[in-house]
Amino acid sequence: DQQVKQNSPSLSVQEGRISILNCDYTNSMFDYFLWYKKYPAEGPTFLISISSIKDKNEDGRFTVFLNKSAKHLSLHIVPSQPGDSAVYFCAASASGFNKFYFGSGTKLNVKP
Amino acid sequence: EPEVTQTPSHQVTQMGQEVILRCVPISNHLYFYWYRQILGQKVEFLVSFYNNEISEKSEIFDDQFSVERPDGSNFTLKIRSTKLEDSAMYFCAITRTSGNTIYFGEGSWLTVV
Numbered sequence: 001d002q003q004v005k006q007n008s009p010s011l012s013v014q015e016g017r018i019s020i021l022n023c024d025y026t027n028s029m030f031d032y033f034l035w036y037k038k039y040p041a042e043g044p045t046f047l048i049s050i051s052s053i054k055d056k057n058e059d060g061r062f063t064v065f066l067n068k069s070a071k072h073l074s075l076h077i078v079p080s081q082p083g084d085s086a087v088y089f090c091a092a093s094a095s096g097f098n099k100f101y102f103g104s105g106t107k108l109n110v111k112p
Numbered sequence: 113e114p115e116v117t118q119t120p121s122h123q124v125t126q127m128g129q130e131v132i133l134r135c136v137p138i139s140n141h142l143y144f145y146w147y148r149q150i151l152g153q154k155v156e157f158l159v160s161f162y163n164n165e166i167s168e169k170s171e172i173f174d175d176q177f178s179v180e181r182p183d184g185s186n187f188t189l190k191i192r193s194t195k196l197e198d199s200a201m202y203f204c205a206i207t208r209t210s211g212n213t214i215y216f217g218e219g220s221w222l223t224v225v
């Protein structure tokens with residue numbers, strides 16, 4: 001059940017630079033996408049989402065881009081801060097199906 | 113502030129014992145969910161619960177697992193006879209009555225020995 005994939009298990013970025021986290025999906029029925037941030041021993045925290053009717057959504061330092069034709073989304077964090085170091089999960093859902101599919105996560109390390 | 117509170121935060125149990133994990137929503141909610149994450153692996157869907165009955169369940173959610181709302185507010189996940197491979201972080205989650213975002217609790221870390 002690999003409907004949502006995050007192919008990079010880890011990413012290391014210098015403080016102040018851009019972090020780009022990628023996510024691919026296979027199910028064309030997905031129409032809502034979310035990003036979560038997770039610290040060790042805590043629950044995932046909702047960051048930002050995007051509907052399939054948009055190709056970009058921005059919230060402060062976080063921007064999510066959606067490329068429906070490529071079935072690809074990305075999360076940009078600018079500028080990256082050491083406190084952003086965490087595991088980031090992308091998730092997807094389809095209207096009418098109350099189930100969320102998660103990627104395997106990308107561990108982001110922002111170096112001071 | 114998490115949308116749900118979960119108890120216990122950590123439980124160690126012997127293989128074969130029954131475990132009950134509890135979840136209490138803070139805000140108005142539409143669906144309840146249980147997810148789990150085995151150490152180093154992805155967050156896996158277990159079950160969704162709507163209007164006092166199971167809406168959907170995964171292959172993982174076999175006869176060893178059950179969910180209940182015993183008093184109309186608490187939402188519980190019961191594992192009848194725990195196995196070593198049940199060791200994981202179990203997350204309760206909800207979607208609000210408006211919107212389609214899922215919000216997670218802090219998790220219950222289950223260790224089966």
